[in-house]
Amino acid sequence: MRVLWKLRKYLQKYWPQVTLALLTLLGITAVQLVLPNIIRQVIDIGLGQGKARYLLVSAAVILGLGVVQAGLTFIRQYTSEWISHHVAYDVRNHLYNHIQHLSFSYHDHTQSGQLISRCIEDVRSIQQFTGSGVVELLHMSILAISIITILLIENTQLAAIALLPIIPLFFATIRFGQKVSPMFYRVDYTLGELSTRLQENVIGAQVVRAFAREPYEIKRFDTANRELYDARITVIREWSRVMPTTALLITLSTILIIWFGGQSVLHGDMTLGEVVAFNSYMLLLAQPVQQLAWLVNSAGEAAAGTKRIWELLNVKPDIQSPPDSIALPELSGYVEFHNVSFKYLNEEKYALRDINLKVEPKQIIALIGPTGSGKTTLVNLIPRFYDCHQGSVRIDGRNVREVDLVSLRKQIGIVLQTSLLFSATIKENIAYGRPEADEKDIIAAATAAEAHEFITSFSNGYDTIVGERGITLSGGQRQRVAIARALLMDPRILILDDATSSVDTETEYQIQQALVHLMEGRTTFVIAQRLSTVKRADLIIVMDEGRIIERGTHDVLLRQDGLYRQIYDLQLRDQEKVQVEREALRT
Ligand code: ADP
Numbered sequence: 001m002r003v004l005w006k007l008r009k010y011l012q013k014y015w016p017q018v019t020l021a022l023l024t025l026l027g028i029t030a031v032q033l034v035l036p037n038i039i040r041q042v043i044d045i046g047l048g049q050g051k052a053r054y055l056l057v058s059a060a061v062i063l064g065l066g067v068v069q070a071g072l073t074f075i076r077q078y079t080s081e082w083i084s085h086h087v088a089y090d091v092r093n094h095l096y097n098h099i100q101h102l103s104f105s106y107h108d109h110t111q112s113g114q115l116i117s118r119c120i121e122d123v124r125s126i127q128q129f130t131g132s133g134v135v136e137l138l139h140m141s142i143l144a145i146s147i148i149t150i151l152l153i154e155n156t157q158l159a160a161i162a163l164l165p166i167i168p169l170f171f172a173t174i175r176f177g178q179k180v181s182p183m184f185y186r187v188d189y190t191l192g193e194l195s196t197r198l199q200e201n202v203i204g205a206q207v208v209r210a211f212a213r214e215p216y217e218i219k220r221f222d223t224a225n226r227e228l229y230d231a232r233i234t235v236i237r238e239w240s241r242v243m244p245t246t247a248l249l250i251t252l253s254t255i256l257i258i259w260f261g262g263q264s265v266l267h268g269d270m271t272l273g274e275v276v277a278f279n280s281y282m283l284l285l286a287q288p289v290q291q292l293a294w295l296v297n298s299a300g301e302a303a304a305g306t307k308r309i310w311e312l313l314n315v316k317p318d319i320q321s322p323p324d325s326i327a328l329p330e331l332s333g334y335v336e337f338h339n340v341s342f343k344y345l346n347e348e349k350y351a352l353r354d355i356n357l358k359v360e361p362k363q364i365i366a367l368i369g370p371t372g373s374g375k376t377t378l379v380n381l382i383p384r385f386y387d388c389h390q391g392s393v394r395i396d397g398r399n400v401r402e403v404d405l406v407s408l409r410k411q412i413g414i415v416l417q418t419s420l421l422f423s424a425t426i427k428e429n430i431a432y433g434r435p436e437a438d439e440k441d442i443i444a445a446a447t448a449a450e451a452h453e454f455i456t457s458f459s460n461g462y463d464t465i466v467g468e469r470g471i472t473l474s475g476g477q478r479q480r481v482a483i484a485r486a487l488l489m490d491p492r493i494l495i496l497d498d499a500t501s502s503v504d505t506e507t508e509y510q511i512q513q514a515l516v517h518l519m520e521g522r523t524t525f526v527i528a529q530r531l532s533t534v535k536r537a538d539l540i541i542v543m544d545e546g547r548i549i550e551r552g553t554h555d556v557l558l559r560q561d562g563l564y565r566q567i568y569d570l571q572l573r574d575q576e577k578v579q580v581e582r583e584a585l586r587t
């Protein structure tokens with residue numbers, strides 16, 4: 001429960017509203033406490049002494065108090081909900097900001113569903129608790145303490161007897177709370193699992209259909225869903241056990257009051273009004289006691305949510321700009337790898353070993369090698385998506401760890417094999433890295449990327465909305481929009497994960513032209529699959545098992561008769577034939 005205390009910093013900001021909620025709370029409690037006393041006087045004076053006028057006045061007073069209570073309740077309800085939704089809003093934003101700064105290696109080890117459920121479900125539980133929860137808890141505590149005090153003053157003996165059943169109830173509720181909080185943690189976790197399944201499945205819908213794996217996916221979802229159901233049911237079972245016990249024990253209290261209080265009236269020790277008022281107070285006390293279980297429940301849920309949210313907030317982004325780092329000036333484009341070794345978190349094997357590489361501005365470096373040889377890993381170190389364990393990566397002579405991250409990444413353009421576009425207009429997608437770019441620049445970038453033509457063929461042109469993840473565009477078109485996006489950034493360093501995407505030769509030719517435009521005048525690292533790109537490179541790096549095993553130009557490497565030669569014979573040579581044929585067709 002102590003975790004809930006962490007939430008205070010979100011509440012502090014809204015102290016005027018919190019104060020207002022507390023004041024109305026005190027008002028409501030006062031009214032509630034006065035009412036049984038009025039009823040006592042109605043019975044003892046109005047009825048007992050036969051004063052009809054007294055009844056009339058009392059009725060008016062009760063009516064007035066009722067109206068006041070209604071007004072206060074409205075204010076309290078509105079303010080507490082207002083506070084809770086503002087807190088939820090702040091927590092959500094805080095979380096989202098935090099997630100934006102987490103590094104690749106964090107995302108490698110985290111299910112996206114868990115992140116999503118933290119932002120939605122866990123925040124909801126906090127919202128529920130900070131709203132009705134906290135206010136009710138305070139309300140009920142004040143009410144309970146006041147009532148018990150009043151009862152003890154009125155008639156200590158009767159109070160002691162009537163309160164007897166409340167004691168076990170109190171402990172049962174506390175125990176319930178201790179039991180239920182870890183259960184909620186499990187509920188939230190399984191909910192995260194469920195979101196992950198759902199999300200993967202929606203994104204991977206095509207793969208699932210293509211492999212006819214629907215029954216398998218349905219079963220997998222069912223497993224996660226059942227776990228959620230089981231987790232919830234265990235909570236509800238506990239909850240259902242507490243509720244009837246509460247009701248029963250309260251009835252027991254009333255019976256004790258009627259029995260012992262009734263005898264006191266018969267013996268003339270108490271008036272009828274006093275006993276009725278006593279019982280009214282007791283019933284009033286039933287409310288906080290019954291609510292206690294609900295509150296503990298809600299607090300447990302909020303505690304679990306807070307714990308999960310804090311776990312996330314406590315993850316320090318391991319890749320950050322160092323304090324008072326310098327912003328990189330416009331780069332020339334020197335890149336140097338100096339004795340770089342790297343392995344992924346929790347992996348045994350080094351993904352890169354002793355990489356030494358010096359690249360001059362505007363050179364084109366082609367990386368080639370079997371799958372898993374470390375090409376992607378190598379280029380990922382340049383924008384500092386990961387930090388190397390040994391050695392250093394230097395850009396224009398500066399260690400990437402020492403410079404401001406934003407100024408570094410803004411000058412590195414990246415085009416990946418499968419380009420993710422956002423669900424927005426084509427224009428917005430192209431301008432993603434430079435939202436302030438004007439129309440002219442966007443069109444120029446699209447033209448250089450050989451995309452202008454197909455974009456203007458759409459009826460909405462640049463304002464065409466690209467479906468979620470750009471699904472309405474063909475692979476080749478998407479690729480060219482991504483190239484335009486990188487072009488618009490005018491980066492000094494470029495990273496291309498060049499695809500052997502299954503596009504027709506005409507599209508392939510266009511993509512290639514677009515890439516040629518893109519590479520002009522920039523230091524380019526290209527993970528090459530196309531012979532034409534490889535041939536154009538100033539330096540070819542051949543990688544195997546995380547090491548650079550050969551380096552040189554096309555002709556030199558061919559003569560060496562090593563791994564490059566093998567790759568050339570197996571994959572690249574055929575392209576040459578196609579290319580020759582295509583050239584022949586064109587002329
Ligand atoms: P390539 O791009 O040459 O196909 P990668 O650089 O992607 O190779 O991978 C190099 C090695 O690192 C492989 O053994 C791969 O399994 C491993 N690897 C790649 N990405 C990750 C990751 N995010 N976490 C753990 N291991 C990874």
Ligand code: MG
Binds near residue numbers: 375377
């Ligand atoms: Mg790769």
